[in-house]
Amino acid sequence: MIDPKVLTGDPEFRVIPLLRNRFHEMAGPAAIRRRLAAVVNAADLDPELTTAWTFIRAIDDWLxxxxxxxxxxxxAAEIATALADYVGKL
Known part of the structure; x- marks a missing residue:
């Protein structure tokens, strides 16, 4: 492994790198939300918790x-913007 990170807690916390990876292949907010949904489904994660953590981490990265x-x-700004409406409904 290169630069391993030891994390404990919610696995949903660790999703944002999967959105940043190959980001430029996604076209707009709908594509960001589709990729997030695919990760949630593939990893059997809590969708609301994943969205919330990803939004928080996107804001943190942006700043x-x-x-x-x-x-x-x-x-980071595009990810946060794509998820802002969904976080407001949680």
Missing amino acids: YFLPESSSDADI
């Missing part, structure tokens, strides 16, 4: 990368 004005900040 972290914002000073750099990098593409990472743009990706």
